[in-house]
Amino acid sequence: MRPVIRQLDESAINRIAAGEVVERPASAVKELVENALDAGARRVDIAYAQGGKALVRVADDGFGMTQQDLPLALTRHATSKIDGSDLLNIHTFGFRGEALPSLGAVGRLTITSRVQGEDAASLAISGGRLGEVRPAALTRGTVVELRDLFFATPARLKFLRSDRAEAMAIADVIKRLAMAEPEVSFTLRDVTGGGEGRLVFRADAETGDMFDALRRRLARVIGPDFSENALPIQAERDGIRLTGYAALPTWSRGAAVAQFLFVNGRPVLDRLLFSALRAAYVDVLSRDRHPGAALFLDCDPQLVDVNVHPAKSEVRFRDPTVARGLIVTALRHALAEAGHRASTTVAEATLAAMRPQNIEPPPTPARVYQMDRPSSQTLARSAAYQAPIGFSEQPTGRIEPVLPVSGDHPLGAARAHLHENYIIAQTSDGIVIVDAHAAHERLVYERLKTQAQGTVPSQALLIPDIVELPADEASRLMELAPELARLGLVIEPFGGGAVAVRETPAVLGQINAAKLLHDIVDEIADQGTATLLNTRIDAILSRMACHGSVRTGRQMRADEMNALLRDMEATPMSGQCNHGRPTYVELKLSDIERLFGRT
Numbered sequence: 001m002r003p004v005i006r007q008l009d010e011s012a013i014n015r016i017a018a019g020e021v022v023e024r025p026a027s028a029v030k031e032l033v034e035n036a037l038d039a040g041a042r043r044v045d046i047a048y049a050q051g052g053k054a055l056v057r058v059a060d061d062g063f064g065m066t067q068q069d070l071p072l073a074l075t076r077h078a079t080s081k082i083d084g085s086d087l088l089n090i091h092t093f094g095f096r097g098e099a100l101p102s103l104g105a106v107g108r109l110t111i112t113s114r115v116q117g118e119d120a121a122s123l124a125i126s127g128g129r130l131g132e133v134r135p136a137a138l139t140r141g142t143v144v145e146l147r148d149l150f151f152a153t154p155a156r157l158k159f160l161r162s163d164r165a166e167a168m169a170i171a172d173v174i175k176r177l178a179m180a181e182p183e184v185s186f187t188l189r190d191v192t193g194g195g196e197g198r199l200v201f202r203a204d205a206e207t208g209d210m211f212d213a214l215r216r217r218l219a220r221v222i223g224p225d226f227s228e229n230a231l232p233i234q235a236e237r238d239g240i241r242l243t244g245y246a247a248l249p250t251w252s253r254g255a256a257v258a259q260f261l262f263v264n265g266r267p268v269l270d271r272l273l274f275s276a277l278r279a280a281y282v283d284v285l286s287r288d289r290h291p292g293a294a295l296f297l298d299c300d301p302q303l304v305d306v307n308v309h310p311a312k313s314e315v316r317f318r319d320p321t322v323a324r325g326l327i328v329t330a331l332r333h334a335l336a337e338a339g340h341r342a343s344t345t346v347a348e349a350t351l352a353a354m355r356p357q358n359i360e361p362p363p364t365p366a367r368v369y370q371m372d373r374p375s376s377q378t379l380a381r382s383a384a385y386q387a388p389i390g391f392s393e394q395p396t397g398r399i400e401p402v403l404p405v406s407g408d409h410p411l412g413a414a415r416a417h418l419h420e421n422y423i424i425a426q427t428s429d430g431i432v433i434v435d436a437h438a439a440h441e442r443l444v445y446e447r448l449k450t451q452a453q454g455t456v457p458s459q460a461l462l463i464p465d466i467v468e469l470p471a472d473e474a475s476r477l478m479e480l481a482p483e484l485a486r487l488g489l490v491i492e493p494f495g496g497g498a499v500a501v502r503e504t505p506a507v508l509g510q511i512n513a514a515k516l517l518h519d520i521v522d523e524i525a526d527q528g529t530a531t532l533l534n535t536r537i538d539a540i541l542s543r544m545a546c547h548g549s550v551r552t553g554r555q556m557r558a559d560e561m562n563a564l565l566r567d568m569e570a571t572p573m574s575g576q577c578n579h580g581r582p583t584y585v586e587l588k589l590s591d592i593e594r595l596f597g598r599t
Contacts (some may be wrong), residue, residue, distance in 0.1 A: 011128040025052025026169035034093035036060035043185040049192045051166030061141040065113040070123040107149040113142040127152035176267040182206040182217035229343040235330035240299040247292035249284040249576045250343035258292035276324040280331035285580035336572035414561035430588040438577035445545035456488035458503040465501040465513040542578040
C-alpha cells in the first residue's frame with residue numbers, strides 16, 4: 001500500500017526531540033544547569049538518585065519565572081533567550097527552547113519558581129501530559145525536579161549504563177560547567193539513600209581577577225597539581241581571544257581526560273580545537289601521552305555558529321584556521337617562555353619512590369655522655385683521611401674542584417656524574433638530578449629548529465653511505481630531498497630503492513646515517529601525507545636530535561656538565577626531552593630532610 005504522509009502529534013514530536021537533546025541523565029543535568037546559569041544564578045545545587053535515572057533536581061537562585069511563564073516554558077520552541085531574528089547572535093547557553101518540553105515528554109517533570117515580588121508557583125508535566133499551575137512555597141529562583149527519566153520510553157532505559165557510570169557522567173558535566181563559571185557556586189549530591197545524601201562535588205564562588213579566580217577553580221576541579229604545573233595563556237588574533245591554562249609537558253596523562261575547551265563560555269567537544277591542542281605539544285610529548293589544558297576562546301557570536309548540533313557540543317568557526325592557529329601559536333609560545341621549568345609532580349613521584357613502604361618507628365637512641373663524644377680534633381683528623389666532597393676521581397688521579405653555587409643559576413652547579421649519564425647538581429635550596437642524554441637531545445633539537453629557519457650547516461662524507469630501502473619508502477624520502485638538504489642532510493637516488501647520503505648536519509657530528517634514514521622514513525609514514533610540512537620537518541629534526549645527543553655511557557667533565565646546565569637554563573622547553581619525558585628532577589632540601597626524619 002502507498003504510504004500516507006501524516007502529521008505527528010505533539011507528544012511524538014517531543015519524544016523524538018528528547019532523543020536528540022536528552023541522551024542520558026547527564027544530558028538532562030547539563031540542560032537544566034545551563035538554564036539556571038542563563039537565569040543569572042549565582043548558586044546552583046544539583047542532586048541525583050540512582051545515577052539520575054530515578055531523580056534529577058536542580059535548584060538555583062536566578063531570576064525565576066512567573067505563573068504565566070510556566071506553561072509557556074513547557075511549550076516547544078518557546079524561549080526568553082532569543083527573538084528568532086538572528087540565530088548567529090547568541091549570548092546564552094540555551095536558545096532552542098527544547099529541553100524542558102523534551103524532558104517532560106519522557107519523564108515526570110515539576111517546575112517550581114518565584115520571581116522577586118510575586119508568589120511562587122508550580123507546574124508538573126508527566127509523559128507529555130501537562131498539569132495545572134498551582135501555588136507553591138519558594139524563597140527565590142527555580143527548582144526543577146525530574147523523576148523517572150525515560151519512563152514514557154522504556155526502550156531507552158536499556159541503553160543506559162550502570163548507576164555508577166551515569167553518576168560519573170553527571171559529575172563530569174558539572175565540573176566542566178564549574179570551570180566555565182568560576183564566580184558561581186556549585187554543589188552536587190547523591191541522594192540515592194534519601195535525606196541530605198552524599199556530597200560528591202562542591203565549588204564555592206571564586207573572587208579576584210579572572211586569572212586568579214580561574215586558577216583556584218581549576219585547582220578545585222582538576223586538582224592542585226594541575227594549577228601548580230600550568231602556564232597562563234593569553235593571546236588574541238583576528239577578533240578571537242584565547243585565555244586559560246595549559247599544563248607543562250611533564251604533567252601529562254595517558255588519555256585525553258584533562259582537556260577542557262570552551263567557546264564563549266560553552267563547553268565544547270570540537271575535533272578541530274582538540275587537534276590544535278595536540279599539535280601545540282607535538283614536539284614535546286610522545287604519541288601515547290596527552291596534554292592537560294583548560295582553554296577559553298571568546299569572540300563575537302557572529303564569528304562562530306553554535307547551532308550545529310542539538311546538544312550544542314560542536315561549533316563551527318567562520319574561519320577555522322584562525323582559531324586553530326591561535327591555539328597552536330599561543331601554547332608553543334607559552335611553553336617556550338617556560339624555559340627549563342619542570343613539573344612538580346616529577347619531584348613528588350621521585351620522593352614517593354624514595355620513601356620506604358613499611359615505615360617502622362625509629363629505635364630509641366641510646367644515651368650518649370659527653371665523655372663518649374669525639375673531640376673536634378679527632379673529627380678533623382678523621383676528615384683529613386676522607387676524599388673531599390665533589391666529583392669522582394678522574395683517571396689521572398686529579399680531583400675536580402667544587403664550584404660555588406650561584407643563586408642566578410636555577411639548576412645549580414654540577415657536583416657529580418653518576419652511571420655515565422646522570423648529573424647531580426647542587427642548588428641554593430636543594431639538588432637537581434639531570435638526565436644528560438635527554439637534556440642534550442632537547443638542546444640539539446632546539447638548535448636545529450633555530451638553524452632550520454635558514455640553512456643548517458652540513459659536513460660532506462668522504463665516502464657516501466649507501467642505504468637500501470624499499471622502493472616506496474625511498475620514493476617518499478626523495479620527495480622531501482630539497483627540504484632535507486636545507487636541514488643539512490643531502491641525499492641522492494642510487495638506483496632501485498637505494499639512497500646515497502652525501503652530507504649530514506654538522507651539529508650532529510658522527511652518526512649512523514642508515515639508522516637515521518630509516519627513522520625519518522618511519523616518521524614520514526607516521527605523520528601521514530596530509531600533515532603540514534613544518535610539522536613533518538619538526539618531527540624529522542627531533543629524530544636527528546636523538547641521534548646527535550650525548551650518548552649514555554660517556555663520562556662528562558665538570559666543565560661539560562656545567563655548560564649543559566647553563567644551556568638548559570637558556571633553552572626553551574628544556575624541562576623535557578622531545579618525547580615528553582622530564583630531563584631533570586629537582587628535590588628541595590626540606591623534602592630531603594623529611595626523608596631522613598630531620599624535621
